[in-house]
Structure formats: structure tokens, C-alpha cells
Amino acid sequence: MCQQSIYQRCFFNLIWSIACIIHFSPVVTSEDTYFPVEKVEKLLEKRAGSPWWFANIARHGTVPFNSDPNYVLYRNVADYGAVGDGHANDTQAFLDAFFLGPRCVGQFDPVNPCQSSTIQPAIVYVPPGTYFLTNRIIMPYNSIIIGDALDMPTLKASADFNDIAILDPDPYVSGNDQWYANQNNFFRQVRNLILDTTNTGVSSTVAGVHWQVAQATSLQNLVFNMIVSKDENNKQQGIFMENGSGGFMRDLIFNGGGIGFFLGNQQFTSTNLTFNNCYKGIRMNQNWLWSFKDITFNGCTIGIDMVQAGDPSIGPGSPSLGSAILADSTFINTDTGIVSTYNCSYSKPASAGTLIVDNVDFTGAGIAIRNPNGTVILPGGSVVAGFMAGNVYSAQYAQRFFPNHDNQTCYVPQAIPSCYQEAYTPPTKPAGLLGPNGKVFDRAKPAYDDFTVSQFISAKVDFGCAGDGVADDSDCLQNLFNSVNFNQVAYIDGGAYVVTKPIFIKPNIRIMGEGWPKIMIKGGSFWGDKANPEVAFTVGNKGDIGKLEMQDIVFETQGPTPGAIVMEWNLEEDAQGSAGMWDVHWRMGGSAGTLMQENCIKTPTEVLSVADPNCFTAFLLLHITETASLYMENNWGWVADHELDQLPNDQLNIWNGRGLLIESVKPVWVVGGSFEHSQLYNYQVANAKNVYMSHIQSETAYMQDNPIATLAYPPQASWDDPDFSFCQGLTKCVKTFGLRIYNSTYVYIYGAGLYSFFQNYDSSCLVPHSCQTNAASIELSEAVYVYGLYSVGHDNMMLMDQTPLVPQGDNSNTFGESIALFEYE
Ligand SMILES: *[C@@H]1O[C@H](CO)[C@@H](O)[C@H](O)[C@H]1NC(C)=O
Ligand SMILES: *[C@@H]1O[C@H](CO)[C@@H](O)[C@H](O)[C@H]1NC(C)=O
Ligand SMILES: *[C@@H]1O[C@H](CO)[C@@H](O)[C@H](O)[C@H]1NC(C)=O
Numbered sequence: 001m002c003q004q005s006i007y008q009r010c011f012f013n014l015i016w017s018i019a020c021i022i023h024f025s026p027v028v029t030s031e032d033t034y035f036p037v038e039k040v041e042k043l044l045e046k047r048a049g050s051p052w053w054f055a056n057i058a059r060h061g062t063v064p065f066n067s068d069p070n071y072v073l074y075r076n077v078a079d080y081g082a083v084g085d086g087h088a089n090d091t092q093a094f095l096d097a098f099f100l101g102p103r104c105v106g107q108f109d110p111v112n113p114c115q116s117s118t119i120q121p122a123i124v125y126v127p128p129g130t131y132f133l134t135n136r137i138i139m140p141y142n143s144i145i146i147g148d149a150l151d152m153p154t155l156k157a158s159a160d161f162n163d164i165a166i167l168d169p170d171p172y173v174s175g176n177d178q179w180y181a182n183q184n185n186f187f188r189q190v191r192n193l194i195l196d197t198t199n200t201g202v203s204s205t206v207a208g209v210h211w212q213v214a215q216a217t218s219l220q221n222l223v224f225n226m227i228v229s230k231d232e233n234n235k236q237q238g239i240f241m242e243n244g245s246g247g248f249m250r251d252l253i254f255n256g257g258g259i260g261f262f263l264g265n266q267q268f269t270s271t272n273l274t275f276n277n278c279y280k281g282i283r284m285n286q287n288w289l290w291s292f293k294d295i296t297f298n299g300c301t302i303g304i305d306m307v308q309a310g311d312p313s314i315g316p317g318s319p320s321l322g323s324a325i326l327a328d329s330t331f332i333n334t335d336t337g338i339v340s341t342y343n344c345s346y347s348k349p350a351s352a353g354t355l356i357v358d359n360v361d362f363t364g365a366g367i368a369i370r371n372p373n374g375t376v377i378l379p380g381g382s383v384v385a386g387f388m389a390g391n392v393y394s395a396q397y398a399q400r401f402f403p404n405h406d407n408q409t410c411y412v413p414q415a416i417p418s419c420y421q422e423a424y425t426p427p428t429k430p431a432g433l434l435g436p437n438g439k440v441f442d443r444a445k446p447a448y449d450d451f452t453v454s455q456f457i458s459a460k461v462d463f464g465c466a467g468d469g470v471a472d473d474s475d476c477l478q479n480l481f482n483s484v485n486f487n488q489v490a491y492i493d494g495g496a497y498v499v500t501k502p503i504f505i506k507p508n509i510r511i512m513g514e515g516w517p518k519i520m521i522k523g524g525s526f527w528g529d530k531a532n533p534e535v536a537f538t539v540g541n542k543g544d545i546g547k548l549e550m551q552d553i554v555f556e557t558q559g560p561t562p563g564a565i566v567m568e569w570n571l572e573e574d575a576q577g578s579a580g581m582w583d584v585h586w587r588m589g590g591s592a593g594t595l596m597q598e599n600c601i602k603t604p605t606e607v608l609s610v611a612d613p614n615c616f617t618a619f620l621l622l623h624i625t626e627t628a629s630l631y632m633e634n635n636w637g638w639v640a641d642h643e644l645d646q647l648p649n650d651q652l653n654i655w656n657g658r659g660l661l662i663e664s665v666k667p668v669w670v671v672g673g674s675f676e677h678s679q680l681y682n683y684q685v686a687n688a689k690n691v692y693m694s695h696i697q698s699e700t701a702y703m704q705d706n707p708i709a710t711l712a713y714p715p716q717a718s719w720d721d722p723d724f725s726f727c728q729g730l731t732k733c734v735k736t737f738g739l740r741i742y743n744s745t746y747v748y749i750y751g752a753g754l755y756s757f758f759q760n761y762d763s764s765c766l767v768p769h770s771c772q773t774n775a776a777s778i779e780l781s782e783a784v785y786v787y788g789l790y791s792v793g794h795d796n797m798m799l800m801d802q803t804p805l806v807p808q809g810d811n812s813n814t815f816g817e818s819i820a821l822f823e824y825e
């Protein structure tokens with residue numbers, strides 16, 4: 001008689017509860033045959049709900065642009081029948097919570113084939129408890145799963161669990177067919193969970209999470225519990241990831257396992273991972289660029305295994321590994337830190353396996369780095385300030401005589417490559433970028449665990465915003481931001497909030513979205529002039545010092561706004577990291593409500609001399625001004641290259657001027673994330689100082705060079721835009737700069753993946769790896785250090801003062817090209 005609906009009654013009635021528990025415990029051990037009062041009370045307390053604000057806040061989130069006005073955004077697994085007593089089979093309840101829909105359930109679904117959706121999201125909450133699961137929990141596209149932060153729930157795989165992983169956001173259908181394209185598998189979060197596979201046995205490959213994802217995804221605050229057994233026979237894995245285009249993860253603990261983290265992806269940023277008692281902590285199967293920071297290996301046999309089965313030194317074929325950065329990390333009681341086959345004299349391709357080690361404590365490692373054949377490359381037992389395996393370019397100015405140029409002698413930049421496989425002394429980083437322990441500062445997304453529900457001020461209920469994607473919500477949002485204080489959170493309930501006029505965000509407030517509400521700048525004359533841009537969201541006035549925390553919001557436009565600066569950040573932090581943005585994204589065009597999907601389809605067969613005025617998004621996505629400081633974590637500035645909310649997911653011509661502009665001389669941290677497909681540049685650091693980025697990712701706008709970068713948004717000198725005059729008419733040179741550093745000093749980049757995949761939507765330029773001339777540019781700058789530069793499709797990886805210095809041909813990696821360091825001191 002305890003059917004799903006009865007569970008509600010279990011919350012209120014002790015007798016019912018005991019009846020339910022007895023009735024629903026399929027595995028009854030001797031210990032469980034009677035119920036001590038304390039145990040029942042504990043269970044009841046859990047079911048009565050957690051005191052965490054997240055479990056109790058009134059839910060007003062809606063999903064505009066979905067035809068169903070009653071679409072359910074927030075789902076508590078308990079409401080779908082999950083018991084969480086460690087015995088009842090909770091599999092169906094989790095699936096029901098995720099699948100209440102219709103949701104976007106993959107490209108092979110016969111009824112509703114779907115590759116992506118911004119209008120069928122779900123936030124799934126898991127109360128405290130241990131949830132016994134017999135099959136994988138598929139997470140459809142655009143799903144967030146959040147466990148209770150005060151009492152983290154456990155998802156426990158049954159002994160006969162026989163799927164890829166407990167949580168699966170990209171199921172295989174048959175063979176290699178999957179629900180979603182791995183590199184387009186956006187918008188996912190998994191937080192506050194313990195994933196336990198210890199029941200499944202030492203030879204089981206069931207992972208905690210199958211994480212084959214792309215941008216705007218995160219894993220945070222998870223514990224993976226696996227069997228401890230330190231040898232090859234232990235097949236247990238915490239995360240299994242074969243490919244994708246991510247991504248960000250942090251605050252993960254891996255206990256035991258054969259491989260804590262099996263990884264493969266284009267690029268990823270991972271920080272604060274701890275591996276305890278594992279056989280191998282990290283197995284790098286394939287990647288282009290990986291930035292690891294704050295990693296602790298404790299009692300492992302091997303920390304990071306970078307060796308490929310196909311590596312030429314150990315067998316036929318070529319290695320599939322790209323490059324890695326390991327910074328601010330520690331090895332404790334671990335036999336071998338890193339295993340690598342990299343060798344300057346015979347690595348093939350030359351740069352495969354490039355490795356940068358920066359401030360790593362190998363005191364507790366028997367050997368720091370060794371070849372799989374046992375040869376020690378770097379001994380353990382000490383703190384290593386710096387070690388690099390890879391090509392290094394140190395630029396300098398040299399006199400050169402120009403016989404054809406009036407016989408002049410000029411100073412010109414040059415850089416002679418050298419291959420390093422040795423320790424080196426890294427430059428001192430500015431104190432403002434470092435935390436108290438000497439590591440580069442970082443700060444996790446604030447969770448407000450100690451807040452009560454009354455401290456969250458609802459945009460809809462308390463300030464009357466409609467959030468329906470139609471009504472003008474400018475005034476209510478402005479009032480909300482004006483009214484809240486720092487003991488409150490301006491809570492943007494799920495919805496789409498249209499603004500028609502500029503909004504000022506005063507210092508000392510906190511802003512949080514429910515899921516990813518959309519804040520949409522409406523097209524109109526105010527933001528109509530790309531020659532005279534106007535700011536939409538201003539954070540603080542120039543000179544303001546204070547705090548500001550913003551998380552989980554997507555900024556969009558509705559109709560053309562060619563003169564919009566989506567956000568201008570003027571605020572300076574009053575303590576390290578007190579001004580920050582986490583999982584805040586800019587998504588320009590390409591989705592429901594933006595008015596830029598089917599009307600902006602690509603036109604590669606037409607020679608474009610005009611960009612369609614109906615398909616212009618912003619002048620600039622984010623401007624960090626000279627007085628500002630900002631901590632950014634996992635922020636994605638994406639100009640849509642294809643339709644997300646309709647088939648056939650056509651590619652789009654969306655015109656966006658610029659991505660991220662940093663002009664600050666105060667500390668700025670850009671941790672993870674990506675800016676893609678703007679016209680002039682994706683990342684520009686101009687007139688700035690004290691900038692740290694690790695890592696960044698960029699892609700050139702796909703339509704270029706039809707037209708070239710400067711057609712839609714002519715460069716403006718007052719904005720320090722690149723004018724591409726040095727290209728001297730070569731059109732494949734006049735394309736989006738992935739990264740440009742202009743008139744700046746003390747810029748530290750630990751990982752930059754800069755890609756150019758197309759020439760007018762045609763990827764055949766990748767065969768000679770020549771879709772674009774230059775990936776990055778450094779001009780009039782010094783004290784610039786770019787570690788782990790990985791480029792795809794560029795003839796030249798780094799231009800310095802208009803001189804190409806890093807030819808791709810010398811730096812081949814497995815898919816693209818990479819170097820360990822470019823520096824100009
Ligand atoms: C648990 O529930 C799932 C989903 O309904 C079902 O497929 C599975 O057979 C159940 N397993 C057991 C052991 O009850
Ligand atoms: C991703 O991995 C799967 C499984 O190995 C493979 O079938 C697929 O081709 C890969 N995709 C890419 C883009 O590498
Ligand atoms: C690292 O993660 C652990 C949890 O896994 C957390 O307790 C700790 O605060 C995190 N450290 C930082 C610096 O964020």
C-alpha cells in the first residue's frame with residue numbers, strides 16, 4: 001500500500017513511516033529487522049527535509065518559450081518517490097525526476113529527435129540520504145543535479161549495476177551513436193554528491209560519472225568512493241570521460257579506484273582535486289590541453305599517467321596525448337608522480353606530451369617524473385618551482401639590417417626555439433594574484449549554506465518581475481538590485497527577463513540565478529549604434545571598491561543590439577576574490593526568444609559584402625575597466641554558431657564584435673571558461689597589468705573570411721581594436737584573434753586553446769592546418785608569459801609586434817600544435 005503518493009504521508013506520520021520503511025526495504029539485513037527509535041527518527045528527520053535554504057525556498061521558476069506554461073523546472077527526487085534509505089530501489093524515482101517533460105532526449109528519439117535545448121531544463125535536488133540505484137541515471141540535455149549541501153547524499157550503485165556510470169549525461173545508443181554530440185553537450189552541473197561504486201566489485205568499470213561534455217558544464221563538490229586496491233586489476237573509475245569540449249570541475253575527492261579520473265577531452269580546467277589511496281589518480285587518455293591546479297595525490301601508486309598505448313617508444317602507432325599543466329599541487333606518500341614518454345630527441349609528433357610543472361611539491365613522491373621504462377626524468381623528494389617538457393620560445397629584440405629598406409638597422413623581435421625537458425626558474429608572480437599559501441588565488445562559487453530562505457529576495461515575488469520573455473522587467477530588476485543588501489541574495493527565479501534600458505548594479509550585493517535564467521537585452525535604438533556603444537549592465541562605478549558575487553545567469557539579446565556592451569565591470573574587490581562571477585554566461589543568438597535562429601542561417605555560397613543587420617548581437621560581451629578587479633570562474637561567452645532550439649541545428653551567421661576586454665591594472669583571474677566566435681577578438685588584454693588566465697579557450701568565427709573580421713564591426717582605435725593592417729590584404733589573416741595582449745605587463749596565461757576550424761564554414765583548410773594566419777598577438781607589452789599554448793588551424797601561433805615568431809610546423813601535437821611557453825620578459 002505504500003505507493004508513491006503515500007510517501008508524502010511518511011513525512012508526517014511515524015506509524016506510516018515505519019510501515020513504509022519495512023515495506024520498502026528489499027534488502028533486509030539482520031541489523032535492519034528491527035528499528036531502534038533513534039534510527040527511525042534519523043530517517044524521519046531526513047525525510048522531513050533539510051534545513052538548507054535550497055530545499056525550502058519557494059519555487060517560482062518558469063521556462064518561457066516552452067509551449068507548456070506549466071513546465072516544471074525544479075524537481076525534488078523525494079517527490080518522485082525516492083526513499084534514500086540505502087535499500088529501496090530509487091532508480092525509477094531519479095529517472096522520473098529527470099524525465100518529466102517532454103525533455104530533449106537525444107537525436108535518435110523517434111518522437112522528438114533533439115540534440116540540444118535551452119527550453120527544457122531541469123534542476124533536480126537530492127535530499128540527504130543514501131539512494132540505492134540499480135541502473136544508470138540518464139541526465140537529459142540541460143540538467144542540473146544538486147545534492148544537499150549540509151548533508152551530502154550518496155548515490156550507491158548496486159552490486160549488479162551494469163551500466164557505464166551512475167550518472168550518464170550522454171548515453172550510447174548502439175555502437176558509437178550517442179544522444180548528443182559530445183562537443184555540443186552544453187549546460188550541465190553536478191554538485192554536492194557522494195558517488196559510491198564500492199558494491200560493484202574490483203573488476204567492474206562502472207564509473208561514478210560518465211562526463212562527456214562541452215562548455216558551460218561543471219562538476220563541483222563531489223566524492224567518488226571506490227574500492228581500494230592498488231594494482232592493474234582494479235578497474236574502478238571515478239570519472240570516465242572519452243572526449244568532449246569542456247569544461248570545468250573543482251572540489252572533487254576520489255577515494256580508492258584503479259583510475260580515479262580517466263580523461264579525454266579537447267580542453268579542460270580542473271582545480272582542487274584530491275586522490276586518496278588510488279592505483280592511478282589520473283589516466284590521461286587523450287586531450288589537447290589540460291590545466292590542473294591544486295591537485296593532491298595521497299597514497300597513490302602513480303599520480304598522473306600520461307603514457308599512451310600507441311606511444312612510439314613503447315609500441316607502434318602515434319600517441320594521442322596533447323598537453324598538460326600541473327600547478328600548485330602536492331604529492332604525499334605516492335610512488336611516482338608522473339609517467340611520461342616525452343623526449344626532446346624523439347617524441348613524435350614533436351610536441352605530443354608537452355608538460356608544464358609549476359610550483360609542485362614532490363616531497364612525498366618517490367620519483368617525480370619517469371619514463372615507463374623506469375628511467376628517472378626528474379627525481380622526487382623536493383618542491384619543484386618549475387619544470388617543462390616541450391618547446392619554449394623566449395622572445396627578445398635583436399638588431400637586424402634591412403638591405404632592401406634604405407639599408408636601415410632596426411630592432412625586431414625574434415625567438416629561437418629550444419626544447420626543454422628540465423627544471424627552470426619561473427618568473428615571480430605579482431603578490432596580488434597569489435593566495436596566502438603562495439599558490440595562485442582561487443575561490444569556489446559561494447553556496448550561502450548558512451543563509452536562511454528569508455535572505456533570498458525573489459525577482460518575481462518580491463519585486464514583481466514577469467520573467468516571461470516578453471514584459472519589460474528593467475524597472476523591477478533595477479529595484480531589486482537597488483534594494484538588496486549583502487546579507488541577502490537577489491534571487492533571479494527561473495525565467496527570461498527582458499530589459500529595455502541600462503541597469504546599474506551597485507556594489508555589495510549577491511545575485512544568483514535559479515538554474516540559468518535568461519536576462520535579455522531587447523533590440524532597439526538605445527543599443528543600435530555600433531559606432532557609439534552603450535552599456536547594458538554596469539557593475540559599480542569607476543573607483544567603487546566592494547564586494548559583488550554573481551552566479552548562474554545567462555545574458556542574451558532579443559533582436560539586434562549592435563551597440564550593446566553587455567556588461568561593464570568597474571568594481572574593485574575589497575578583499576581577494578570578493579568581486580566574482582561563477583557560471584555566468586553570455587549566449588548570443590541561436591536560441592529560443594533571441595529572434596536569431598532560422599533568420600540568420602549561414603550563406604557560405606554567397607560572397608558577403610554586407611552583414612545582415614537583423615543578426616547583430618553585441619559590440620562587446622564583457623569589459624573589465626581600468627579600476628576593476630574580478631575573479632571569473634567558468635564563464636562562457638558564446639556567439640551561437642548553430643541553432644540550439646530547433647532542427648536541423650543549422651549553422652548561423654551571428655555578428656558579435658568583441659568577446660572579453662580586460663583593461664584592468666588590478667588583479668583579474670580568468671579561471672576556466674571560453675569565449676568564442678566574436679568577430680575582432682575573443683580575448684583582449686589591453687593597457688592592463690596583473691592578469692592571470694588558466695585556461696582560456698577560443699574559436700574563430702566560422703564564416704570568416706567571408707567576410708573578413710572587420711566588415712561587421714570596423715575596428716575603432718579608441719577601443720584599442722586590432723586593425724589588421726599588418727595583414728596587408730591577406731584575408732585569412734583578417735580573422736578573429738583568439739588572444740591579443742596589447743600595451744600590457746605582468747600577464748600570466750596557464751593554458752590557451754585557440755582554434756580556427758573553418759574557412760567560410762569549410763573545414764578542409766584543416767588538412768594543411770591552415771585556416772587562419774595568426775592565433776595570438778602580443779603588442780607593445782612585456783612580462784608576458786603564455787604557458788601551454790595550443791592552437792589548431794593557424795600558420796603562426798604567436799605574432800609579436802607584427803612579426804610571426806612561432807610557426808606551427810615545428811610544434812605539431814596530436815591534433816593541433818602546442819608549445820610549453822612563449823615569454824617576453
Ligand atoms: C530497480 O528499478 C529499476 C527501474 O525501475 C528497474 O529497472 C530494476 O529492475 C529494479 N531493480 C531491482 C533489483 O528491483
Ligand atoms: C568520442 O569518443 C567516442 C568513443 O570512443 C568515439 O566514437 C567518437 O568518435 C569520439 N568523438 C570525437 C569527436 O573524438
Ligand atoms: C577543496 O575541496 C574541498 C572539498 O572537496 C573543500 O572542502 C575545500 O574547501 C576546497 N578548497 C578550496 C580552496 O576551495
Ligand SMILES: *[C@@H]1O[C@H](CO)[C@@H](O)[C@H](O)[C@H]1NC(C)=O
Nearest residue numbers: 343344345346371375377421
Ligand atoms: C631522451 O632520449 C635520449 C636518446 O635516447 C637520451 O639520451 C636522453 O637521456 C633522453 N632524455 C631523457 C630526459 O630521458
Ligand SMILES: *[C@@H]1O[C@H](CO)[C@@H](O)[C@H](O)[C@H]1NC(C)=O
Nearest residue numbers: 313341342343371373374375
Ligand atoms: C628509457 O627511455 C629513454 C627515453 O626516454 C631512453 O633514453 C632510455 O635509454 C630507456 N632506458 C631503458 C633502460 O630502456
Ligand SMILES: *[C@@H]1O[C@H](CO)[C@@H](O)[C@H](O)[C@H]1NC(C)=O
Nearest residue numbers: 665686687688720743744780
Ligand atoms: C598604454 O597604457 C597606459 C596605461 O597603462 C596608457 O597611459 C598609454 O596611453 C597606453 N599606450 C598606448 C600606446 O596605448
